[in-house]
Amino acid sequence: MGNPIHSEIDFDADGRQVGYLRLPHSVHRSAYGWLPIPIGSVRNGAGPTVLLMAGNHGDEYEGQVLVSQLLREIEPQWVRGQLIFLPMANFPAAEAGLRVSPLDGGNLNRSFPGDPQGTPTAMIADYIEHTLLARAQYLVDLHSGGSSLLYHGANMLAIEPRDAEENARLRTLLAAFGLPRAFLHAPNPVHSATAARRQGALSIVTELGGGGVVQARLLREAREGLLHLLGAIGVLHGPLVPARPPGETHFYRVAGAPHYVYASERGVYEPLVELGEQVSAGQPAARIHFPDTPLKPPITVAFAAAGEVVCQRAMAAVQRGDCLFHLAQPDER
CATH class of the missing domain: 3.40.630.10 (Zn peptidases)
Incomplete structure (x- = not known):
């Protein structure tokens, strides 16, 4: 049909x-x-x-x-x-x-x-x-x-x-x-x-x-x-x-998975970089805070690869698995 x-x-x-x-x-x-x-x-x-x-x-x-x-x-x-x-x-x-x-x-x-x-x-x-x-x-x-x-x-x-x-x-x-x-x-x-x-x-x-x-x-x-x-x-x-x-x-x-950063826990995310910034592998990307458990310290997530920050999450509230950042690398071939 x-x-x-x-x-x-x-x-x-x-x-x-x-x-x-x-x-x-x-x-x-x-x-x-x-x-x-x-x-x-x-x-x-x-x-x-x-x-x-x-x-x-x-x-x-x-x-x-x-x-x-x-x-x-x-x-x-x-x-x-x-x-x-x-x-x-x-x-x-x-x-x-x-x-x-x-x-x-x-x-x-x-x-x-x-x-x-x-x-x-x-x-x-x-x-x-x-x-x-x-x-x-x-x-x-x-x-x-x-x-x-x-x-x-x-x-x-x-x-x-x-x-x-x-x-x-x-x-x-x-x-x-x-x-x-x-x-x-x-x-x-x-x-x-x-x-x-x-x-x-x-x-x-x-x-x-x-x-x-x-x-x-x-x-x-x-x-x-x-x-x-x-x-x-x-x-x-x-x-x-x-x-x-x-x-x-x-x-x-865009080099696939290494160019993406995800939230590892539910909480409120604090970005540590700006859009357009050049970052390196291992550099801290964001902290995730837990206001419902005030004495619990925030955790830090990091970039797995180097590149330019071309996209970030717009909303502060996150759940495990939410995309926080997206990178790309120059390719002038």
Whole structure:
């Protein structure tokens, strides 16, 4: 059986269209109801297709604002090809302002390739991968740190390229976006970026600030970079395309587990370093305090590797297993 999600818009039609993906959802208050996932398309003849996605995690707001804004502002005559806009990809999570769906606990960016007959989150993942990404040559998935994490400024992520040709293409695209940092990481089969790769599309994922807020400077920087990228791809021309990217991109590599620091106990964490700081292996990262047991001394957790602090936990209260810091190392190859 196919995916039951039905689109109100015709992806093969030129012009601007806005509507909903209807995901059937039968509940007590609405036996024959459906969930309204916002979707838009601006299409004008032949050319590349780019999927602009936000709300993959529902508590990450910068991308939701930016995708909605560009859907309103980009005129069809400025497009060569197609832009598909998905501002609230995991709509139940985005509507609730949660990282995961309140309907099924589903984390969309841990759900690809999905299941057309599964839970709501699994059905959304299947539709994105096998309907939307199957049409696209590029994916831009706009993330931020959400409620629990705070990234150092505006960043990009991309999967490690498979060969020299893909490396050259990917680094050209990342430089055209022009955000300060680009992290290269190993593929994860359940992420949107790997879903795009399975469908033959190149992907760029952003991490823009976080902390459950929208920072005006980061939003402006991401908007300028995204518009310049769309111009470099050739899908967009006209007055919105900047003459140059917002800045120079520096490349970093994430070395897996050694680049993450986790809470070892439940308590209140005190960071001992700042975002953007260079740290060394063995350096103290944070102290965890126990206000409910005032005479118990705090414990110290340390970095396992050297690198730059690019992300830290936004909330002071922690439980064992919560991520406190994320590092990356420069890679200018």
